[in-house]
Amino acid sequence: MDKLLSANIKTVFQFLIDGRITVSELISNTLEKAHRLKKYNAFITLTENEAQQRAQQSTQRYKIKKPLSELDGIPIAIKDNFCTSNIKTTCASRMLSNFIPTYNATVYERLITAGAILIGKTNLDQFAMGSGTVDSVSGPAKNHWMYNENNDNFYISGGSSGGSAISVATGTCFAAIGSDTGGSTRNPASYCGLVGLKPTYGLVSRYGLIPLVNSMDVPGILTRTVDDCVVVLNCVAGFDPKDSTSLTKPYRKIRLPSVNKLSIKNLKVGIPNEYHCEHLDEEVLDVWNEVAKLLECNGAKIQQVSMPHTEYSIVCYSILNQCEVASNMARYDGIEYGFRAKEDASTEKLFATSRSLGFNEVVRNRILTGNYFLLTRNYDKYFNQALRVRRLIVQDFDEVWENVQLLLTPTTLTTAPLYEDFVQKTNRDQCALQDYCTQPANMAGIPAVTLPIKLSSKGMPISLQIMGKNLSEPMLLALAKYIENAVQFKHCTEI
Amino acid sequence: MLKNLCRHVSKDYYPSLELRRSITNKSDNKWTSVVGLEVHAQINTVSKLFSGAPTNFSSPVNTNVSFFDCSIPGTLPVLNEKCVEYGVLTALALNCRVNPVSTFDRKHYFYADIPSGYQITQQRHPLANDGKLEFQVFTPGFHKTPYRTQVRIKQLQLEQDSGKTLHDVDRSLVDLNRAGVPLMELVFEPDLKDGEEAAALLKELITILQRIGTCSCKMEEGALRVDANVSVHKKGDPLGVRTETKNIGSVRGVAGAIRYEIDRQIKIKESGGEIENETRAWDAVNKTTVAMRDKERQQDYRYMPEPNLPPLHLAMGPVEHGCVNVDDLRKSLPELPEETRSRLRDDFGLNLEQSIILVNEKSFLELFEGACRSRKLQGKLLANLLINEYTNVLHKMDLEPSQVTFDSEYFGEIVELVQTGQISRNIAKLVLDEIIHGNHKNPLQIIKENNWMQITDENELIKLCQNVIEENEKIVTQYKSGKTKVFKALLGLVATKSKQRANMAKCDRILKELLSK
Structure with missing residues (x-):
């Protein structure tokens, strides 16, 4: 059974069609595994009852040979910042520890409409502010690679969608939804050895995603294979009238050719010099070079390109992030929902105490700085300046697309750090370091995918990122599939 | 050469315009008041600005509330197209420049009745700018004759209303029915000089909005709320410090509040005091303005572009794609009050006062136009009967014109009888009185039964x-x-x-x- 849980969606779908296994059996095995692997702290909430009920319905559908889609009966997980009706949605924060939405995020709605079965809501940094899944009221999510039960120390999962990454990487489910604002899907995917897709901004609806930075947030997809990623993307992508920033152009489902029909001949791939920064790990650099060479040997045209504003992306992001955070977090006042402090001296006091107790320090700091940047006297100096820099970064990409079709870069500068090392640095410094390669794609709104290449000398996954212009997902994922096949990364799911 | 010299001399000889003004002002020690209005008009749509929740005024507490309106996390705003249409219509009626692209901003403040902690408004790039409205100022009893003036409109923006906080003895309760209701904020330049001009402007605005149907203008329901900025200074001096009187709830209230505020400020200044830049409230019962609590004082709203709403594009001129088509809306505009007034004068020979009164009172205008439709009547006589005899009868019965539905056919018949000399105007009044009191017979019948026919033999x-x-x-x-x-x-x-x-x-x-x- 563990073998089946490690397979890809297509295989499981065939098993279900053939009746070699029922959805109910699949789901109970999944839930059993989720319980067994609780030590990794991937889930904040396991939705067992919900899952079993849906499994029965799905089993019936297969019985009459009428599955809803190839996702029917497939166990999935969703980051705990997507609203799920009747299921607690906490954002890993005390502020929303009692929040049970009465509506579904569009992404979740589309997945269950296709028959997918939610097994749990996954762990994250509080309100997705972080890159380690260490700042969660539910405790840190732990990377299962090189995990030693007898040692207090462990490798972090990355974040902020760390729980989603662990749930898929351990073979507890086949796909998970994360969110990606500065790399929150790709970073943990990279550290846990997964395919992690950040789609084009607006391709997948944000309705029901509790926002971090509205202008950069996108729902992300974490899977073990590129094909699985395509299946999930095809299900969730496309216009949503509930999200005014969603793209109205009709979505055309992606169908990738089989591996033997994939060719990268004359594909123009750029290697941006600026991604070769001082903190880049030697082993990651080597892998980057190896893959570039591999592509070149197979007919791709590799060329070095320059994106001079890359280094400003992080500081620019930091300002925009904190401004939007200050604004987005203003609604948490303890009045309509969420945590309310026992305080009745005055309404203002109630606001202040609820917010002070409900948010962790990272959130509170970002609110404070964000409000400072937004003051009338500072607005032009910080916010407007950041917007100008953002345009320059977008321009870097636009210019690059004149010469190349895709970009190949590292996803993270290193492999997953150890928890004890990671927490030495502040959340702010970690984000600046961790998001270096992933963050520019959010600035520009372009799609990016990370995929695992090989293990490091310490036995941790090393991954690379491919970026393309807006709506270039078909080409992006085709190249990812090509590399995936060439490197044959071995997942570690049978645990 | 001589010419040049002359010009040169004369320039030195006569004081420049500025100087002359200040010289005359030394002797003229009168105060000048400057008045500007900000009007919040509720857009007359069935659903809210960014959600599908209804806007009914009389719904039970907290029943017109969507997830978005109570700021449930993860919800997003979706712009109501009808609000844009009505906003554009209003902008066109006020001769504004409609902007092909406008954007939304967040204005932050912490109130329990603003659940998201910010209001979505159009601070930086509003829907429309630079309007101009010409109107007649005429308060019978206050002005001897009407005069025409104009006010500029700085901007027209779309924005959300807030909810309501109700303060109980030991607790506060929040009603979110109004939260997210669509508003047009109209910012007028301070081009007015007193309360009567402000009241006349407001009256004109109400007539326009009701005619194009973009706002019910029911002030008693809060559908139209007025803030008045008032300052006084001596001629030639820079403008004085202004106060803002908020949420005035009636047309006469606006006139009263401004008059009070001007007098108050002059009194303070004459006794050597300083005006504070503050927010005041109009106390309609005691007819005074009072300073509001400190909370309204200048605060930094930390404006930020609303990231969940893309820029609002309008179709106009060569641009065919947009939320609404401005050119089509322009074509659909009905006749506006100023046009009606001149038409009444040109086509029916009314004088200016008559045309103003008729246009200000919707039911009069309806009776006027209804009566003229099937009969050839003298406009002036018709107008006089409406403004004098008819008003007189209503007044005696303590009725507002809007409370009475009078058959315009009957009215026309009465006017015709006067016009042809069959009855006198005094008799006409008696007939009007009979009918308003509930006599359903037609005027001629009433006249015959009462033997009221004029003696002409x-x-x-x-x-x-x-x-x-x-x-x-x-x-x-x-x-x-x-x-x-x-x-x-x-x-x-x-x-x-x-x-x-x-x-x-x-x-x-x-x-x-x-x-x-």
């Missing part, structure tokens, strides 16, 4: 006049001895004797003839 009138002369020897003697003033008294007696039925024009002549014999 020459012989009958001569007889009537002779009787009056015989019965009032004393007055006749006075008249004949040169006191011609008493003629009016005699004429009045003729009217009374005929029970208002005599044709007075004819009687005037007959009586004069008889007396000169």
